[in-house]
């Protein structure tokens with residue numbers, strides 16, 4: 081099983097009707113050592129999906145896209161790890177933008193539509209020396225799911241009132257990711273990737289509310305550091321705040 085019209089991503093697709101976590105299966109493949117870059121593990125029913133910050137990722141079976149891509153971005157120095165994250169977020173955002181005109185990246189790499197999350201990414205890199213030897217890119221993209229347990233999640237289908245054929249959407253999403261990854265691989269477009277990321281980022285040029293050290297603050301995104309920290313310009317008190325993944329919580 082493979083996708084024909086991409087350069088790397090999806091050249092080999094492994095389908096499992098059900099599994100614990102596609103990221104874990106992908107890690108086993110990486111450990112075994114024999115795989116082609118761009119190999120994908122996809123499932124219809126992930127029963128122990130993992131999210132960022134040790135959270136759980138839950139999706140209705142057969143309604144969404146739940147998969148992991150194995151990449152070998154050996155050309156990327158460890159210091160540029162966040163570029164990979166930005167590249168993936170931009171690829172998923174480009175896919176969502178096929179259907180809606182307000183798809184946003186929410187730092188670090190969620191994709192939101194109409195202020196609600198349609199996709200999450202869990203990247204697990206393995207570092208060798210100063211390079212990224214392999215990277216497992218786990219993607220959960222909500223496509224047809226109609227109802228969600230939490231009020232800040234949604235699906236592309238729900239936001240557009242459409243019902244999609246999952247295999248077609250899988251193909252389209254892979255093309256968008258492949259395109260983004262080709263930009264990263266070119267090594268000449270890093271500044272453009274960083275700029276595109278920023279201009280498509282939730283909170284860039286408009287005020288957002290968040291919780292930091294038990295305080296509710298308001299601010300706009302100023303920029304993202306090379307290491308992937310978010311720098312916010314505070315509204316309430318003048319000054320800048322640099323935060324890492326576990327340090328802030330977005331508020332409505």
Ligand code: BTN
Nearest residue numbers: 101129130131132200201218220
């Ligand atoms: C997040 O937003 O917290 C990240 C969610 C990542 C979920 C995907 S689904 C496919 C892959 N396998 C996992 O166990 N997690 C990722």
